Amino acid sequence: MKTKIKKDDNVVIISGKYRGKKGKVLYIDLKKGRVIVEGWNKRTKFMRPNQENPNGYSVNREFPIDLSNIMYFCDKCKKGVRIRISTAADTHSRLCHACGKGID
Numbered sequence: 001m002k003t004k005i006k007k008d009d010n011v012v013i014i015s016g017k018y019r020g021k022k023g024k025v026l027y028i029d030l031k032k033g034r035v036i037v038e039g040w041n042k043r044t045k046f047m048r049p050n051q052e053n054p055n056g057y058s059v060n061r062e063f064p065i066d067l068s069n070i071m072y073f074c075d076k077c078k079k080g081v082r083i084r085i086s087t088a089a090d091t092h093s094r095l096c097h098a099c100g101k102g103i104d
Contacts, residue, residue, distance in 0.1 A: 001031070001033045002030075003028065003030065003067055004072075004083040004085065004094060005025060005028065005035065005067070005070065005072060005083070006025070006028070007025050007026070007027065007028060008024060008025060009024070009025050009072055009103075010022060010024055010073045010075075011024075011025055011035075011037060011070040011072055011073055011080075012070065012071055012072075012073045012079070012080040013037065013040060013065065013069060013070055014069055014070065014071050014080055015069045016065070016069055017041075018040045018041060021040050023037040023039050023040050024038040025037060025038075025070075026062065027064075028067075032064070033066060033068070034064035034065065034066060034067060035064060035065055035067050035070060036062050036063070036064050036065070037062065037070065038062065039062070040062065040065070041062055041063045041064070041065050042061065042062055043060070043061065043063050044058050044059070044060055045058065045059050045060075045061055046058050047059060072096075072103070074096045074098065074101060075101075076096065076099050076101045077096060077098050077099050077101075079098075081096050081097055081098045081099075082097040082098075083095070083096065083097060083103065084096075084097045
């Protein structure tokens with residue numbers, strides 16, 4: 001699966017329980033088409049007992065969201081936008097499709 005979204009991009013969630021929420025991309029799994037957005041889709045994961053914690057413990061962490069449910073958030077447009085690739089002077093750069101502002 002290909003995507004123009006990269007790690008540390010600001011994105012907006014466009015569908016699902018957290019629609020309209022903004023966050024930063026922490027991790028992208030291209031094989032599964034999933035992405036982890038900072039602060040959203042948090043769940044409690046219960047960990048097994050080990051020598052340090054013989055009774056086990058719980059961790060509150062972010063879980064993946066499908067890649068099709070997010071869009072890049074443009075600071076100039078103040079909304080979720082598509083990204084286009086510009087190939088000027090043999091260099092690739094990402095641009096906002098609505099206003100043309102450079103992302104990288």
